[in-house]
Amino acid sequence: MSEIGSCSNDLNVSIVQLLNDFCYTASATPSIYRVDDCLRNTNEKAYDPMFISIGPLHRGKSNLEAMELHKMRYLKQLLGDSTSVDIYVDAIRNLEQSAREFYAQEIGLDADQFVKMLLLDGIFIIEFLCEYRLVDGGEVKMDGNPIFGSLYVVSQLLRDLMLFENQIPMSIVEALFRLSNKDDKKEFKDLIWPLTGYSRGDVPNDANARHLLGLVHSVKCFSFAQLRSHEKCWTQKNINSATDLREAGIVIKKKPWVMGKDCSWLDITFKKRTLYIPELMITDETESWFKNMIAYEFYLPISIPKYVSDYLFFLHCLMSSSKDAEVLRRCGVISSWLGGDARVYEVIDRLGTHVFNWRYFSYGGVFESINDHCGSKWNRLRANLKNSGPVISFIASVALRLL
Template identity: 70%
Template sequence: MLEVSSSNELIVNIDQMLPEFCDKASTPSIHRVNDCLRNTNEKAYDPMIISIGPLHQGKPHLKAMEQHKMRYLKQLLGNSSIFCTYLNTIRNMEQTARDFYSHEIELDTNQFVKMLLLDGIFIIEFLREYSDVDGGGIKRDGNPIFGFEYVVSHLLRDLMLFENQIPIFVVEALFQLSNHNNNTEFKDLIWPLTKCSKKDVASALLPNDATRPKHLLGLVHSVKCFSFAQLRSHSNSAKRCEKKNINSATDLKEAGIVFKKKAKGEDCSWLDITFENRTLYIPELVISDEMESLFKNMIAYEFYLPGSSPKYVSDYVYFLHCLVSNSKDAEVLRRYGVISNWLGGDARVYEVIVRLGTHAFKSRRFSYEGVFGSINEHCGRKWNKWIAVLRRHHFNNPWTVLSLFAAVVLLAVSIVQMVFAVLSFYKKT
């Protein structure tokens, strides 16, 4: 009897949990970074000076920025009647916003709504000032944020962290309320973050698009990948590649492949790598601490995308990981102008690419499959294989080359001497 009662209790408990689980499992867009990604470089995922959203709220080293959130709130709202309008708008969104997180938020209604209001207004006002500061609208001198370059740099980094997000619809709703003069569009705030064309920003913000990003990092990711996604959708020339990797930059160079920095242009994506006539064209990549943090968080974002979704940044990093297997490979790419190193030695570049490439999961339909196929086809030709072997084993240092050159010269001199000897013999006879 006791066993039947316990079983019934268990069934009731599970039955009560199922509706909540089903509702929540279909919508979460904001997660904690998966442990296998976080373990490669934990600091790349943690905020340095500001917490946005609930995951890092209350950490001691982030509390200093709370006063700037309040300052922006006062700067934007001013009187209490407007404040109530903003507050009620966020209250009406509370449950939808909670459902965006994959875990339970341990904040009551007032705490959660206050956090969304402060964080959303901070994002709007900071981006307003950031987009205007170099245009002369905001003066750097005396500005508590923009007067210090390192603060701006850290804030830009922290806004792009996967765990440091709030739902984008909250930010957009607050922006619409605050856009009194109606002279600014939301895309104008996002554009300076992306360093892409305004056309790409506008396309990523299409209101009726079912795949529209759910937070700021997702939005920036979508904008940065937009032009490459368009190229991929119009490309029908992808070769099938049975081999799922390519040789390192040093090996490819020995096989006669030349690396060339791809020319910049409005329609040229930073992801657009092509291979033509023994030349691998790669857009310039700046290697820095900020770049590592941004890439790792975009990879974390792609990690939680549906399985069939393209993972452009992960694919790109996998490509880099194949090219750079040691510091000599990093040196090859740097000498060709493909990599711009802001960290120091080539060994640092190699370390960054290894950390990025560890646990970077490719798309099911790999974005560079056609490029891989063409490169492996080139390297698989016998003549190119022989050239690579010659370079690796016989021309791997300058003394070998000099010795060969000297031998060729001696051989040529010997042949000339022999020809003259034969000619003089015939003249005598």
């Protein structure tokens, strides 16, 4: 009995010692985490960089080493004849502690290594986007350019800059940009249009974020957030697939772009038995882009709307088979560079598999209207008669109109 008591006392002492050694502070608010396994399992490669490491989480991988030379090249290009980097290093040293708190896990780099990494990565982001603007404007030729001589490399670099685990603090990028920018009227936001698809003038002034992915997310969702800001909070429900909705008498149409108005890619509406959905172009980069946007939203506070996750949940409800993908393609809602409808369905299925339910659902009103329509006895009767054969359907439709 005494032996058992002795073991118990040892355990108590051990736990007390652990508690004394444990130090926890809730003051730091990380922005970047390792992507959770529940998200990563459907397509792990969607979160891993192909060409460049930004930040510490993928630093040192052998397949990314080649781009380290271009980071040095861009730094030398920025400095020009001057070899002094003092002002840049000093600016980052002043932000080092807050930059470490930016990451959820402890970063195993000493002060000099950490500052050097932030300097090279931040300068690469700025100089790459500046050079993109010059190439696009015809001021720099693509032929012979170490990076822009290959459209594939440029495409993959743009993809890698949008990875959730491949980020550094926006405060670092902004500080370096202010030091390197000779035109005080320009802002870093003026450079991000290759990542948003919007022209430079379309970036909202209040689009702020803690890193580049968050900034692009803010810009891409801004107009939709403005539309939804006056609506009540809806809870998440469900709707039937595109095939079932058509059988219930609902027409699915591509939402037209209106000249002079910002038709948000997220703005799905339902009016007079018609579901209007903006066209979605699916390419090789689509899955990675959406998955990293979902990962970003996954770690946001629960009170903040998750617009991209809600959008993918909507598409996932509509597309329960390749037949639904075909329906949406024929309606002009989905266009694809991937190949057949089965490939499109597989992408949407993976994207929607681990989209989590949130307190607020952006399309709750649309779902409610659709379900009200499908639940109407007249609409159910119309749908049943429509599927009963062309002759009976014609006679029934005339009878319904007379009634």
